[in-house]
Amino acid sequence: MKFFIDTADIDDIRELAGTGMVDGVTTNPSLVAKTGRPFADTIAEICAIVPGPISAEVTATDADGMIAEGRKLAQIADNVAVKVPLTVDGLRACKTLSDESTMVNVTLCFSAAQAILAAKAGATFVSPFVGRLDDTGTDGMGLISDIVEIYANYPEFETEVLVASIRHPMHVVEAARLGAEVVTIPPKILGQLYNHPLTDKGLAAFLADWEKTGQTIL
Ligand code: E4P
Numbered sequence: 001m002k003f004f005i006d007t008a009d010i011d012d013i014r015e016l017a018g019t020g021m022v023d024g025v026t027t028n029p030s031l032v033a034k035t036g037r038p039f040a041d042t043i044a045e046i047c048a049i050v051p052g053p054i055s056a057e058v059t060a061t062d063a064d065g066m067i068a069e070g071r072k073l074a075q076i077a078d079n080v081a082v083k084v085p086l087t088v089d090g091l092r093a094c095k096t097l098s099d100e101s102t103m104v105n106v107t108l109c110f111s112a113a114q115a116i117l118a119a120k121a122g123a124t125f126v127s128p129f130v131g132r133l134d135d136t137g138t139d140g141m142g143l144i145s146d147i148v149e150i151y152a153n154y155p156e157f158e159t160e161v162l163v164a165s166i167r168h169p170m171h172v173v174e175a176a177r178l179g180a181e182v183v184t185i186p187p188k189i190l191g192q193l194y195n196h197p198l199t200d201k202g203l204a205a206f207l208a209d210w211e212k213t214g215q216t217i218l
Contacts, residue, residue: 001175001176001180001181001182001183002023002024002052002181002182002183003021003022003023003024003182003183003184003185003190004022004023004024004025004026004052004053004055004162004182004183004184004185005022005024005025005026005184005185005186005187005190006025006026006031006164006166006184006185006186006187007025007027007031007186007187008025008027008031008032008034008035008037008042008046009031009034009035009187010035010037010042010045010046010049012187013025013046013049013050014049016187016190017049017050019190021190022050022052023050023052023053023182024050024052024053024054024055024079024081024182024184025046025050025052025053025054025055026055026083026105026127026162026164026184027042027043027046027054027055027056027057027083028055028057028083028107029057029059039056040073040076043056043073043076043077043080044076044077047076047077047079047080048077050079051079052079053079053080053081053103053105053124053125054077054079054080054081055080055081055082055083055105055107055125056073056076056080056081056082056083057082057083057084057107058070058073058082058083058084058093061085061087061089062089063088063089063090063092063093063096066084066089066090066093067093067096067097069082070082070084070093070097070102070104071097071100071102074097074100074102079103080102080103081102081103081104081105081124081125082097082102082103082104082105083104083105083106083107083127084097084104084105084106084107085106085107085108086106086107086108086109086110086114086117086118086126090106091106091117091118091121092121094106094118094121094122094123095121095122098121098122098123098124099122103124103125104121104122104123104124104125105123105124105125105126105127105162106118106121106123106125106126106127106159107127107129107164108127108129109126109127109128109129110128110129110132110133110143111143112143112146112147112150114126115128115143115146115147115150115151115159115161116150118159119151119154119157119158119159120157122158122159123159124158124159124160125159125160125161125162125182126147126159126160126161126162127162127163127164127184128140128143128144128147128161128162128163128164129164129165130143130144130163130164130165130166130167130171130175131165131166131167131171132165133165134167140165140171141171141174141175141178144161144163144174144175144178144180145178147161148161148178148179148180160181160182161180161181161182162180162181162182162183162184163175163180163182163183163184164184166183166184166185166186166189167189168189168192169189169192169193171183171189172185172189172193
């Protein structure tokens with residue numbers, strides 16, 4: 001299972017890359033806007049820090065515009081994955097860019113029908129937004145289960161399920177249980193995955209007992 005981090009914050013990315021847990025990064029226009037930094041420079045910097053796929057989203061809404069923007073973004077680095085929205089134009093752009101061997105992440109997926117279309121368009125990744133579905137009273141992880149099951153019926157589908165809009169550690173655990181290939185995790189939630197009070201308590205007890213021995217390892 002691959003862990004991407006869902007942020008455009010360079011400091012966070014640098015710090016988390018050091019954990020050895022990060023296989024890629026996803027950004028979106030909102031995350032880039034939060035940094036207040038130039039888009040292309042930010043993507044180039046992220047691509048140099050993390051060798052895996054780095055999603056950079058187009059902002060044109062017509063297919064030709066998305067293709068032109070996608071080609072420009074793809075020139076930033078070999079590991080750019082062009083992110084396009086799940087619209088008719090987005091999937092036309094996805095097909096063209098994928099045929100040119102550019103990685104494409106189809107974003108804003110909210111149904112199994114949309115995920116089938118993304119796979120047929122040759123997407124490298126499809127990003128179903130589980131948290132935003134949960135917010136509407138719909139079962140986000142149920143959608144992941146449906147997509148994983150459907151894709152398994154068609155070995156010719158090479159699209160990886162990238163679980164997005166993660167809101168808590170159980171979204172990550174459930175995505176793993178269902179066999180999704182990738183989760184994109186906000187930095188705060190990646191930190192939460194490490195935590196368990198029994199780990200802290202157990203470590204404190206071990207260290208207290210060790211101190212009583214008066215020994216050191218080095
Ligand atoms: C995914 O690629 C998106 O950037 C992200 O997961 C959206 O998450 P949000 O619903 O928390 O904004």
